[in-house]
Amino acid sequence: MPTPEPVRPVVFKPRRLRVVGGVVAIALVALTFYGWFALPREIRVLFTFSQLLTLLGFLGVLVLVVLGVAASSVRADAVGLRVRNGLRVHHHPWSDVHRIVLRPGDAWAFALLRPADAPNQEFTADLDTQKRFLVGIQAGDGAYAQQAVDELRRRLAAARATGSRAT
Numbered sequence: 001m002p003t004p005e006p007v008r009p010v011v012f013k014p015r016r017l018r019v020v021g022g023v024v025a026i027a028l029v030a031l032t033f034y035g036w037f038a039l040p041r042e043i044r045v046l047f048t049f050s051q052l053l054t055l056l057g058f059l060g061v062l063v064l065v066v067l068g069v070a071a072s073s074v075r076a077d078a079v080g081l082r083v084r085n086g087l088r089v090h091h092h093p094w095s096d097v098h099r100i101v102l103r104p105g106d107a108w109a110f111a112l113l114r115p116a117d118a119p120n121q122e123f124t125a126d127l128d129t130q131k132r133f134l135v136g137i138q139a140g141d142g143a144y145a146q147q148a149v150d151e152l153r154r155r156l157a158a159a160r161a162t163g164s165r166a167t
Contacts, residue, residue: 010151
């Protein structure tokens with residue numbers, strides 16, 4: 001009996017969000033420096049070192065948040081999903097995933113998860129499930145987003161067929 005081919009991991013990243021995030025980050029930095037040098041020299045010299053560090057720190061936090069959201073991704077492998085939304089990472093085995101959804105009007109896809117307190121019991125999908133937003137699959141990416149959702153659904157069905165119960 002031939003051994004099944006190993007499931008290769010696949011990673012989905014938002015295309016438009018990455019472009020917009022990069023443009024916004026560059027614009028924030030450029031506008032900050034433009035605003036700084038647009039100030040008269042007499043006003044710039046009034047800023048203390050700690051005030052300058054505060055302003056640069058605030059700029060750094062804004063850029064970090066924008067780039068963090070743009071770095072969102074969804075990774076699917078034989079074990080389950082690894083979802084990176086901004087700076088947070090979540091791991092979900094396929095046995096915890098009930099459905100992958102991308103409806104018209106949704107900004108991004110999301111995974112419906114089985115209830116953690118009773119994973120093997122009956123549940124009502126609309127009432128009892130937790131939603132994990134898949135920010136790495138943006139509806140604005142059009143066909144790419146739909147292909148990503150279709151691939152995740154296929155992998156979920158394959159994991160169910162093989163009885164994957166990874167923890």
